[in-house]
């Protein structure tokens with residue numbers, strides 16, 4: 421982990437309120453696992469808490485990484501106003517990412533994402549593709565306008581998209597896509613997911629006895645490094661035991677924590 425003023429190489433609005441930020445710096449050397457995140461300092465002196473944002477892509481040759489984020493509140497709005505050539509204070513990489521050791525060539529892997537939970541699944545997908553796995557991306561969005569990286573994901577594997585309002589792809593949510601994908605591939609070797617709580621519960625429910633299901637959790641964070649207990653969730657085995665999403669997660673094995 422390192423704190424660095426990273427150079428902004430580009431800032432692009434991919435879809436309404438969805439931005440792709442490319443950063444350059446030495447910190448990239450330490451970005452080893454997909455599913456990790458960075459803690460970004462908001463460029464406003466009155467906003468003290470950093471914002472946790474997942475790594476969407478890492479390029480070690482060029483010392484760059486990309487994050488994709490949605491402008492929700494004042495912190496992400498301030499970040500979205502930065503432009504190429506400016507610098508931003510980044511702490512990272514943080515957290516434990518996705519476990520992919522078990523994946524072998526030709527294994528069928530489901531990668532399930534919802535809305536702004538989709539970004540970390542791109543770097544994950546690239547790494548699984550390097551392992552020659554057969555990838556099935558199942559993605560849910562509110563509406564057509566919120567979709568991003570459709571071409572990028574399609575280049576890595578099969579992509580099925582659902583929208584809540586039916587404006588693109590299947591009408592419905594990712595639970596429906598899982599049912600459809602299971603008809604084509606009834607026994608995926610692994611399942612990875614990132615998105616809202618309802619999506620994570622649907623994945624956990626659909627693959628309850630599966631040995632390789634990994635879920636990326638989101639909790640409000642303060643320190644981001646395991647020191648303040650702002651981000652705890654409960655262990656499923658013993659609900660009196662707390663797990664810190666920032667440093668024991670954000671990725672947990674299904675059944676490890678209460679979602």
Ligand code: FAD
Pocket residue numbers: 457469470471472473474475487488489490491492493494495496497536539540637638639640641670
């Ligand atoms: P404000 O409402 O002004 O934020 C106020 C406070 O609440 C801040 O401290 C903020 O960090 C916190 N907060 C608000 N919403 C969330 C949230 N959903 N999760 C955690 N903290 C929150 N969003 C993306 O768009 N892209 C990503 O790749 C992404 N990755 C994430 C990875 C992790 C591990 C976590 C925990 C969250 C991630 N988020 C991501 C959510 C993102 O951190 C929040 O949307 C963002 O912090 C909101 O800040 P704001 O200034 O827009 O909102």
Ligand code: FES
Pocket residue numbers: 640641642643644645646647648649650651652664665666667
């Ligand atoms: Fe401080 Fe997780 S955010 S312990």
